[in-house]
Amino acid sequence: MNRLPQILICDDDSLLHLGVKHALKGHCECRSAYNTDEALLILKKQPADVLLLDIQIRTPLEGLEAIAKFRETDADMAIVMLSGVVDYQVVRDAMKLGARDYISKDFEKGDLLHSITRVLEHRRLLQQRQRQNYELAAEQQKQVLVGENSSVQALRRTIERIRQSPANVVITGETGTGKEVIARLLRGTLPDGTLAPFISVDSSTIQSSTAESLLFGHEKGAFTGADRTTKGLFEEAHGGIIYFDEIANMSPEVQVKLLRVLQEKEVTRLGSSRVMQLDFRVVCATNRNLEEMVEKGLFKDDLLQRISVLPIHIPPLRERNDDIPLLVAHFLRKTGEKGLSFSPEALHALKTYKWPGNVRELGNMVAYVTAMIDGTTVELADLPPKFRDTICSDAPGLPNTAARATSFYARVAQYEETILREEYHRADGNVSRLALSLAMDRSHLYTKLREYGIHDKRETSKTR
Structure with a gap:
C-alpha cells in the first residue's frame, strides 16, 4: 500500500484546518500546527512532504519570516503559501524566499488538490534528479582510468574524442589491462539525465543455436519453452552501448548473425515479422590480433570492417x-x-x-x-x-x-x-x-x- 503524502497545515484558524482536511481527505494525510514554532517542532520529529503556510499568524509577516527556518529544517519539503493576503509584493517575496506556490484562502477544493499534486510532482522530479546525479557520480567513480604516464594521458584524450562519436569501437589490449573500464568510460547519458544502457556480453558464451533469441529477442510461443515475450540484448541496449567482451572468441556462425544488425541497426524478434529500428553503439574488446585471425579465416572480414571503425589500444602495465x-x-x-x-x-x-x-x-x-x-x-x-x-x-x-x-x-x-x-x-x-x-x-x-x-x-x- 502506497503511503499518502504528508501535509502539515500551519495556520491560526482552526476552521481553515477543518476545511483543508476535508478537501484533501483520501488524497493526503494532514497534521495541524497553529504557529510557526509549533510547526518547526513537529517537523523535527516527523518530516512532511508539503507545508501549507499562512502569512499572518501571530504577527503580520510571521509565515513569511519563517520560510528560511523551514527550508533549513527540510530543504526538500515543498512550501505552499495559503493566505488571505493577495498583495503582489508579498506573493513575490514568498516565492523568492522558497515557496513553491501561493493559494488564496477562499480556494476551491479542486484548486487546492491541483496545487498539492503539482508541487508534489515537482518535488518528486527534483528528488529523482538528485538520485540520478548521485548514481552518475558513483558510476563515474567506479570507472576510473588511473595513471599519469604519457600513454595514459593520450588514452584519456582519445576516449574524450571517441565518446562524442556514435561509431563502433574496438578496444585492444592484453588480459587484465582494463578493457571494460575503458568501454564504460564511453557510456553517455540519456536526455533525462539517467545513464545510457550498457549491456555487457561474454562473446564465448553465445551459442549458435540460441544466438538469435539471445541477441534479437523472441515473441511468446516462438519456440518450445518461450512462455513470454523477451527482449534481445540489442533491444536492451537501445540508446546506449552493447559491449562484446573478447569478440575473438565468438564462433563464426554467430559472427554471421551480427552482420546485418550492425549494418542496418534493426532487429526482428523470433516469431515476429515486425522490424524494430534501434539506436545502439557496438563496443568490442579483444586481446588477440583480429587482422591476423581474418587472414587465417578465423574471423569474418566483413564483421571486422563494421566493428573496427574507431580503435583504442590499452598499453600493458x-x-x-x-x-x-x-x-x-x-x-x-x-x-x-x-x-x-x-x-x-x-x-x-x-x-x-x-x-x-x-x-x-x-x-x-x-x-x-x-x-x-x-x-x-x-x-x-x-x-x-x-x-x-x-x-x-x-x-x-x-x-x-x-x-x-x-x-x-x-x-x-x-x-x-x-x-x-x-x-x-x-x-x-x-x-x-x-x-x-x-x-x-x-x-x-x-x-x-x-x-x-x-x-x-x-x-x-x-x-x-
Missing part, C-alpha cells in the same frame, strides 16, 4: 610501470585500507615485475597483501612468494635484504624439486602411489610436478 604507485594507492582506497602503505623497496620490486596479468593482477596482489599483513607498511617480504622470487631474480639492484630473500625462496624451491624428483622415480612415475607416500592431495601434487617439469599428464597418456 609493464610499459607504464611509473603508474604503479598511483594504482596501488587506488586499490588501497577501494579496499578501505587508508593507513596502509608500501615501502620504497616493495614499490621498486613491483615496478620491476613484468605483470603478465596487468592491472587486474596488481589489484589482486593488493587485495592479498591487505588481507595478510599485520602492520601498516608493506615490505618486500610481505609480497606473495611468486612476486618475491620473480622480482628479485630480475632485479640485481635491490638491497641485500632482497637478495637474501631470493636465496631463501630459491633454495626452498630447489629442495622441493629435488624431493619430488627422487620420490617420483621411486614410485616409477605412478602419481597415485606418490601422493599416498607423500601424504599430498593428488591435484596439488599434479600441479607441483608440472611446475617443475617432472610429469606431464598428457605426455604420459600418449606414451601409454
